[in-house]
Amino acid sequence: MSDSYLRFWGVRGSYAAPHESHLGVGGNTSCVEIRSGDHLLVCDGGTGIISLGEQLMAQSELRELLVVFTHYHWDHICGLPFFQPAFSPAWKIKFFGPGDTAAEIEQRLSDQMKAPYFPVEIGTWMADIQYLDPQNRGLAHGPIDVSYYSVHHPGVTYGYHLQVAGKSVVYVSDNEVQFLKTSIAKRIHEFDADEHELLERMVSEQRCAEVSAIEGVDILIHDAQYTPHDYSRKRGWGHSCYVDTVNLAIDANVRCLYLYHHDPTYDDEQVAAIHRDCLQIICERKSTMECHIAREGMKIPL
Amino acid sequence: MQIGKPIIVLVDDSAAMRAFFEQVAAEAELAFHAYASAEESLSFLANRQPSLLFLNVMMPNKDGYSFLKELRRHELHATTPTVMISSKDYAQDRTAAKELGVLEFVAKPISKKAIRLLIEKYLGAGHHSQ
Numbered sequence: 001m002s003d004s005y006l007r008f009w010g011v012r013g014s015y016a017a018p019h020e021s022h023l024g025v026g027g028n029t030s031c032v033e034i035r036s037g038d039h040l041l042v043c044d045g046g047t048g049i050i051s052l053g054e055q056l057m058a059q060s061e062l063r064e065l066l067v068v069f070t071h072y073h074w075d076h077i078c079g080l081p082f083f084q085p086a087f088s089p090a091w092k093i094k095f096f097g098p099g100d101t102a103a104e105i106e107q108r109l110s111d112q113m114k115a116p117y118f119p120v121e122i123g124t125w126m127a128d129i130q131y132l133d134p135q136n137r138g139l140a141h142g143p144i145d146v147s148y149y150s151v152h153h154p155g156v157t158y159g160y161h162l163q164v165a166g167k168s169v170v171y172v173s174d175n176e177v178q179f180l181k182t183s184i185a186k187r188i189h190e191f192d193a194d195e196h197e198l199l200e201r202m203v204s205e206q207r208c209a210e211v212s213a214i215e216g217v218d219i220l221i222h223d224a225q226y227t228p229h230d231y232s233r234k235r236g237w238g239h240s241c242y243v244d245t246v247n248l249a250i251d252a253n254v255r256c257l258y259l260y261h262h263d264p265t266y267d268d269e270q271v272a273a274i275h276r277d278c279l280q281i282i283c284e285r286k287s288t289m290e291c292h293i294a295r296e297g298m299k300i301p302l
Numbered sequence: 303m304q305i306g307k308p309i310i311v312l313v314d315d316s317a318a319m320r321a322f323f324e325q326v327a328a329e330a331e332l333a334f335h336a337y338a339s340a341e342e343s344l345s346f347l348a349n350r351q352p353s354l355l356f357l358n359v360m361m362p363n364k365d366g367y368s369f370l371k372e373l374r375r376h377e378l379h380a381t382t383p384t385v386m387i388s389s390k391d392y393a394q395d396r397t398a399a400k401e402l403g404v405l406e407f408v409a410k411p412i413s414k415k416a417i418r419l420l421i422e423k424y425l426g427a428g429h430h431s432q
Contacts, residue, residue, distance in 0.1 A: 100368050150360045154394035156367060180389040184411050191413050199411055201318035206389065236391060 004165035004302040006219065007033040010048020011294045013174070013225050013239065013261035014075055024268035026296020029075040030173050030261065032221065036164045036302070039142030040065040043160060043171045048296065049079035057084045066132075066141040068148075069097030070173050071157040072108045081113050081120075091127035096139060098156040102131035149213055151175040153238040159213060165302040168217040173261050175223045177244040180206045182235065211252045220249055221294060224259035227274065246278045249289060256290040308353035308425050312336045313343045313369070314387065315361045319410070323356070326417045332425075340369035351378050354424050357404075359388035359395060370402045383424055387412060 010028035018027035031048030034041040038061065042049065045067055056062065065085070070076055085091040099105040109131075110122040122129075132139065139146040145163040150156060152175050159172035181203045191199060214220050224242035226234055231241035242259060249257040259278065262271050275293045282289055292298075310332055312323045320336040327334030335352070337343035339361060346352075359366040366386060373379035386399040391409035399407040405424055408416070 100371060149362070150365055152360070152390060154390070154392035155398060156365060179391075180410060183389070183391065183409065187411060190416070191411070192415075195322070195413060198318045198321055201321070202316060202411060205316050205318055238392060 004036040004167075005034075005299055006169065006302055007035070007299045008048070008258075008294050008296055009033060009052045010044070010046040010079070011260060011262055011296050012046075012075070012264050013223070015264050016047045016075075017264035019267070021267035022264075024295070025262055025271045025293060027264075028296055029078065030070075031079065032171060034144060034162060034164060034169065034302075036143045038062060039144055041141050041144050041146070041162070041164075042067045044068075044070055044076045044173060045080040045083065046075050046077070047079045050082045053079075053083040053085050057088070063090055064092040066094040066096065066139075066146075068139075068146065068158075068160055069095070069109075070151075070159070070171070071098055071153065071155055073154075073174070074112075076173065077109060077112060080109065081118050086125045086127050086129070089126040089128075092130075093127050094130045094132055094141075096132040096134070098158055099134060102133045105131045105134070152177070152179050157238075161213075161217075167219065167302045169219045169302075170214050170217045170221070172214075172220070172222045174238055175240060176236075176238050177210060177223075177240045177248050178206075179236075207251075210248055214249070214252045214254055216253050216255075218255045219258065219300070220252075220254045220256070221258045221260045222249065223261040224274065224278075225261050225263045227270075230263070242274050242278060243281065246281050246291065247285075249291075250282065250285050250287045254289055256292070258292050258294040260294040262294075307331060307333045309333045309335070309350070310354050310356070310421065311343065311346060311352040312356040313338075313340060313361075313366070314356070314358035315339060316358065319358070319387070319412075322412065322414055323417060326414050326421070330418075330421070332421070340364040340366075347373065347379065349378075351382050353383070354421065355382050355384045357384055357386055359386060359390060359399075367398055367402065370404070374402065385420060385424070 010031035011026045012029045016027050016029050028048035029046030030044040031046050032043040097105050113121050147161045148158040151159045151172055157174055162169040184199050222245050223240045224245040225239035226241045228241050228243055271293055278291045314320055315338050335346050357366045384404045386404045386407045389410045396407045
C-alpha cells in the first residue's frame with residue numbers, strides 16, 4: 001500500500017442513515033481522509049469524522065491535521081463536537097472553510113457548540129487550534145496542494161481541488177449541476193426570440209465553468225444524490241441527479257468518478273441501481289471513465 | 303445629489319449577462335458600466351457611487367457576498383442601492399442577500415424586459431425607452 005491514500009469515513013448526504021439496509025454503502029455523513037506520508041487532510045466533519053478521530057487517538061505517529069469544510073450545513077459539521085483529537089492537548093488542528101476571515105470560520109464552527117444545543121463550547125478544545133485566514137485561493141498542507149472554488153449549493157459552498165502524490169483529486173460533496181440550464185428551460189416563455197441566442201450563451205458559459213473545474217482530474221468525488229424521479233421533486237435543493245453528475249464527469253474527461261452524498265432514504269440496493277445505470281450511461285457514451293460507489297471504509301491508494 | 307444621467311454598474315463574470323444589460327442600456331437614458339469581476343469593478347467603485355448596482359453572486363476569486371460586505375464597510379457604499387442577481391435560487395441565498403441590505407434578489411435568467419422594469423422600479427420611470 002502506498003503511503004498516500006484516500007479513505008471514505010462518511011458518504012451520506014443530508015443526515016446519517018445507520019440502518020441495516022444501508023450499511024453496505026454506509027450510514028455516516030460527509031468525511032473523507034486524504035493521507036500523504038505524515039500529512040493528513042480531512043474534507044468535511046460530518047458524523048464520519050467521529051470514527052476517524054477515534055482511530056487517530058489510537059495511534060501515535062501523527063499529531064497534526066488540516067480539516068477543510070465545503071460549507072457549514074449540519075451534515076458536514078455535526079461530527080466535529082465529537083472529534084476527540086480536538087479535545088487533546090497533544091494535537092495541532094487547522095480549520096478552513098467558507099468565510100471572509102479566520103474569525104468568521106471560527107464563528108461558523110463554534111456556533112453549533114453552544115447551550116442549549118451542546119453541553120460544552122469550543123473553549124473546551126485543548127488542541128492547538130488554528131483557523132486559516134482565507135487571503136489566498138491556494139493553501140498547502142505539506143505535500144498536498146489545495147485550491148477551492150464556489151459550487152452551486154445554498155449559501156457559499158466550496159469544491160476542493162487537491163494535488164497529492166502526483167494525482168489530482170476534486171471533492172465536490174454538494175453541487176446542483178445544470179441548474180441554470182433547467183431554469184432557462186422552465187422560463188423560456190418569458191423571453192423574446194431575439195434573446196434566445198444570449199440564453200444559449202449563458203448555458204454554454206455555465207457548462208464550460210462546470211467542466212473546466214474538473215477537467216481531466218484523476219479522481220472526482222461528486223454529489224450524485226438523486227434519481228431522476230426524486231430530482232424532479234427536489235430540484236432547487238442544491239443536489240445533483242446522478243445522470244447529470246455522470247454526464248458532467250464524462251464531458252470533463254475525468255479518469256475515475258466516485259458517486260457521493262448518497263440520499264439517506266436510499267438503501268444499498270437503490271444505490272447499487274444508481275451505479276448500474278451510471279455504468280450503462282458510460283457504456284452508451286463509449287467512455288473509458290471508471291465509476292464507483294463511494295462506500296464508507298473504502299481506501300484508495302493514490 | 304445625482305447630476306446627469308443615472309449610472310448603472312453591473313458586476314458579473316457572465317459575458318452573456320453583460321450583453322443582456324448592454325442591449326438594455328443602449329436603448330436607455332443612462333450611463334452603463336459593466337465589469338467581469340469584483341476586482342475589475344473597483345476601477346469605478348473605488349471612487350464613485352452608482353445609482354444602482356447589479357451584483358452577481360457566484361464569481362471566480364471573490365463572490366458577490368464578500369464583495370458587497372467589503373463595499374458596505376466604506377462610507378461611499380454603505381447605502382449603495384444594490385440588486386443581487388444569481389443563477390442560484392435558494393432561500394439561504396435570498397436571506398444572505400437581504401442581510402446585506404440589497405433591494406432585491408433576482409434569479410437568472412433575467413430578460414431584457416425584466417431588467418428594464420428593475421431599473422424603472424428603483425430609479426423611476428423615464429430612464430429607458432421601449
